[in-house]
Amino acid sequence: MNNRVITSIIVALCCMPVASFAWGPDGHQSVGAIAATLIAGTKAEKKVNSLLEESSLEQVSIWADCVKGISPEKDFTYTSAGKYPECAPFETTAGIAAMAAYVRQNQNNCNAAFDQESCHKQYHYADIAIEHDHYKTGYVGTSDHDIVHAIGSAILVLQGKPQAKPFQFKDQREALMLLTHYVGDLHQPLHVGSIFLNSDGKIVNPDDGQYDRGSNTVGGNALQCPCGNMHALWDDVPAQFKKGRMNQMLSTKAKGVAKTKGALDAWPALWADEAIMNARIVFKDTHFSKSSPNQRGNNWSVALPLEYEKTMYKVKEEALVNAGAHLAQLLQAIWPE
Ligand SMILES: [Zn+2]
Numbered sequence: 001m002n003n004r005v006i007t008s009i010i011v012a013l014c015c016m017p018v019a020s021f022a023w024g025p026d027g028h029q030s031v032g033a034i035a036a037t038l039i040a041g042t043k044a045e046k047k048v049n050s051l052l053e054e055s056s057l058e059q060v061s062i063w064a065d066c067v068k069g070i071s072p073e074k075d076f077t078y079t080s081a082g083k084y085p086e087c088a089p090f091e092t093t094a095g096i097a098a099m100a101a102y103v104r105q106n107q108n109n110c111n112a113a114f115d116q117e118s119c120h121k122q123y124h125y126a127d128i129a130i131e132h133d134h135y136k137t138g139y140v141g142t143s144d145h146d147i148v149h150a151i152g153s154a155i156l157v158l159q160g161k162p163q164a165k166p167f168q169f170k171d172q173r174e175a176l177m178l179l180t181h182y183v184g185d186l187h188q189p190l191h192v193g194s195i196f197l198n199s200d201g202k203i204v205n206p207d208d209g210q211y212d213r214g215s216n217t218v219g220g221n222a223l224q225c226p227c228g229n230m231h232a233l234w235d236d237v238p239a240q241f242k243k244g245r246m247n248q249m250l251s252t253k254a255k256g257v258a259k260t261k262g263a264l265d266a267w268p269a270l271w272a273d274e275a276i277m278n279a280r281i282v283f284k285d286t287h288f289s290k291s292s293p294n295q296r297g298n299n300w301s302v303a304l305p306l307e308y309e310k311t312m313y314k315v316k317e318e319a320l321v322n323a324g325a326h327l328a329q330l331l332q333a334i335w336p337e
């Protein structure tokens with residue numbers, strides 16, 4: 001294939017519409033729907049129903065993203081009204097008050113560094129260098145309030161135990177809404193595995209010697225394809241999976257996912273390890289330009305290999321299936337028969 005064809009494929013790939021939320025609402029909703037199918041008829045289903053009342057796991061799966069519409073700079077008012085259809089169920093007076101209360105409690109509780117976003121936004125990810133085989137607290141990109149710890153804390157709340165610091169989850173209902181979301185995010189490879197680059201676009205390991213904050217690609221947010229950023233490209237689900245079109249097929253596959261081994265509290269880190277392995281596939285045969293700084297830090301252009309769309313489809317399908325299965329496993333382990 002000549003270069004022009006290759007370029008046009010890359011442009012076409014990167015111009016696919018991308019959602020502004022992690023996984024996009026469709027991905028999170030699929031994860032909630034798959035888990036709901038898998039726990040049907042169990043004690044876990046009864047507990048979920050009693051906590052969520054009239055709502056479903058599918059509906060509440062995006063609450064953790066909807067709360068980002070609360071603006072601390074504007075006295076914690078909700079600034080996204082009507083913007084995201086999937087957030088509509090939470091846009092009642094009581095619903096907005098609950099979102100604002102959550103953001104107030106989880107805004108500055110983690111002592112965020114000057115260049116980091118609000119604490120509750122950091123609960124959605126960890127940016128670990130893909131040179132590592134395993135998630136380990138202490139690596140650059142991890143923290144006591146990263147996604148692995150956030151899931152751990154939500155589990156504690158649902159088990160009726162004291163939650164971990166610095167999290168401020170109000171009650172079991174809130175913890176369940178957050179858990180449903182974070183388990184989805186944990187399976188999006190670029191929410192866990194990241195790449196660090198020097199100014200020449202060469203891969204560096206931030207845990208090897210002095211860490212240069214400028215080498216952080218922020219889970220692919222600092223990597224630009226011709227029409228957008230790499231993180232958003234991976235947040236979007238394939239068109240076939242939109243609006244839950246394939247939930248039945250995904251649920252059938254999810255039923256075949258092996259039960260995670262070991263103790264429940266070690267599961268989130270094991271799934272993070274799988275996400276790091278998938279992030280290696282995300283970056284296989286990619287090429288990076290030299291960096292060019294913008295207002296938010298360094299930026300690099302990324303060239304993607306041929307057939308990248310196929311790779312994305314495969315990885316994303318497996319991630320959604322595993323996320324749904326793993327969420328169901330967690331819920332059943334928290335509330336065994
Ligand atoms: Zn998220």
